[in-house]
Amino acid sequence: MARMRLVVATLALALMVNPSFLNSMVDSSNVAEFLYPEFYQCSCPNAAEIVRSVVAKAMAREARMAASLLRLNFHDCFVQGCDASLLLDSTDKIVSEKGSKPNKNSARGFEVIDEIKMALEKECPRTVSCADIIALAARDSTVLSGGRNWEVPLGRKDSHGASLKESNNNIPAPNSTLKTIIAKFKRQGLSEVDVVALSGSHTIGMSRCVSFRQRLYNQTGNHQPDRTLDSHYASFLRTGCPKSGSDQNLFLLDFETPAKFDNFYFKNLLTNNGLLNSDEVLFTQSEFTKGLVKLYAENNEIFLDQFAKSMVRMSTVKPLTGDKGEVRENCRFNNH
Numbered sequence: 658m659a660r661m662r663l664v665v666a667t668l669a670l671a672l673m674v675n676p677s678f679l680n681s682m683v684d685s686s687n688v689a690e691f692l693y694p695e696f697y698q699c700s701c702p703n704a705a706e707i708v709r710s711v712v713a714k715a716m717a718r719e720a721r722m723a724a725s726l727l728r729l730n731f732h733d734c735f736v737q738g739c740d741a742s743l744l745l746d747s748t749d750k751i752v753s754e755k756g757s758k759p760n761k762n763s764a765r766g767f768e769v770i771d772e773i774k775m776a777l778e779k780e781c782p783r784t785v786s787c788a789d790i791i792a793l794a795a796r797d798s799t800v801l802s803g804g805r806n807w808e809v810p811l812g813r814k815d816s817h818g819a820s821l822k823e824s825n826n827n828i829p830a831p832n833s834t835l836k837t838i839i840a841k842f843k844r845q846g847l848s849e850v851d852v853v854a855l856s857g858s859h860t861i862g863m864s865r866c867v868s869f870r871q872r873l874y875n876q877t878g879n880h881q882p883d884r885t886l887d888s889h890y891a892s893f894l895r896t897g898c899p900k901s902g903s904d905q906n907l908f909l910l911d912f913e914t915p916a917k918f919d920n921f922y923f924k925n926l927l928t929n930n931g932l933l934n935s936d937e938v939l940f941t942q943s944e945f946t947k948g949l950v951k952l953y954a955e956n957n958e959i960f961l962d963q964f965a966k967s968m969v970r971m972s973t974v975k976p977l978t979g980d981k982g983e984v985r986e987n988c989r990f991n992n993h
């Protein structure tokens with residue numbers, strides 16, 4: 658509440674000095690000031706607890722669900738901002754983002770989001786947005802896997818539409834160069850520090866064979882494996898990920914501590930044991946990102962702390978606020 662008062666006071670002052678200030682605010686891509694953790698304090702005081710309990714139940718059924726829910730936040734926020742556009746199913750008017758290259762046969766956890774939404778609709782109908790549910794579920798997934806807690810700014814609204822095109826263009830591919838990855842994060846207002854810290858999400862969860870096969874057999878188009886992939890690890894991976902077929906076979910992103918949110922992902926990168934090409938390039942393609950990988954590998958606390966900060970930044974990219982957008986009753990469809 659103190660923060661809200663400060664925002665209001667600052668706005669009033671800015672308007673006195675320069676009456677066109679509000680327009681420049683509205684145009685600004687960083688509108689995170691309009692989100693705040695206490696948003697549902699009066700309208701749905703138990704919202705955060707309800708989300709946490711459904712996430713905990715889902716993780717008890719399947720530990721990997723934490724990773725799947727965390728990834729939804731990334732794939733939502735990089736497309737039109739954090740507006741739950743990812744959750745919309747196809748209709749006459751909507752072409753779902755679920756069919757994009759990065760999401761197809763890969764993005765998962767939608768049933769858990771539905772379960773959270775149903776519990777929240779029972780408690781406080783049409784109050785908590787699907788976009789806020791995604792942000793809360795990502796935080797809870799991290800914390801319940803052993804990561805650091807953070808306060809989630811709230812008050813996002815849900816989009817009326819989706820963008821298959823942005824989903825294909827904005828989300829980096831596992832064989833993207835580091836330069837491309839950094840450029841795609843910059844487009845969202847995110848830095849190289851955010852790239853490295855947020856890639857640390859790959860300390861939990863799994864990848865399909867098809868996402869890293871190129872590294873095993875034909876990295877540079879000359880039928881050689883990637884030289885920045887440990888050879889023992891590569892031969893292990895080839896046993897379950899042949900030259901063709903078995904595309905959907907699953908492999909742990911962090912084989913040391915696969916379900917624990919810690920810095921073993923970074924330790925693996927130091928020894929060429931990163932699973933995806935987009936992981937290993939953080940250590941091999943730039944001195945700056947390599948320095949961060951080493952720092953996080955050495956110090957779990959520094960990693961967890963930066964991860965929390967970067968998640969707040971990522972989960973507040975271009976939110977819809979105020980009377981823009983809606984609070985969907987069913988996260989898969991717009992209200993009638």
Ligand code: HEM
Nearest residue numbers: 724725728731763829830831855858862863864865868935
């Ligand atoms: C830096 C660029 C990134 C690339 C190229 C990338 C790519 C990928 C790929 C290819 C997979 C495996 C998907 C599959 O084969 O089904 C994956 C999984 C995953 N990604 Fe990323 N990712 C990136 C950044 C992020 C970020 C920023 C987050 C979250 C903040 C994230 C969270 C995850 C998680 C948790 C999984 C495991 C999901 C599961 O087990 O269901 N990734 N990522």
Ligand SMILES: *[C@@H]1O[C@H](CO)[C@@H](O)[C@H](O)[C@H]1NC(C)=O
Nearest residue numbers: 830831832833834867871876
């Ligand atoms: C990355 O993989 C895609 C699909 O497998 C392929 O079409 C593309 O050429 C690859 N890009 C690079 C830089 O290797």
Ligand SMILES: *[C@@H]1O[C@H](CO)[C@@H](O)[C@H](O)[C@H]1NC(C)=O
Nearest residue numbers: 874875876877878879880900
């Ligand atoms: C190997 O990569 C090259 C260049 O990207 C491509 O033209 C060729 O078809 C690939 N071969 C196989 C077997 O994937």
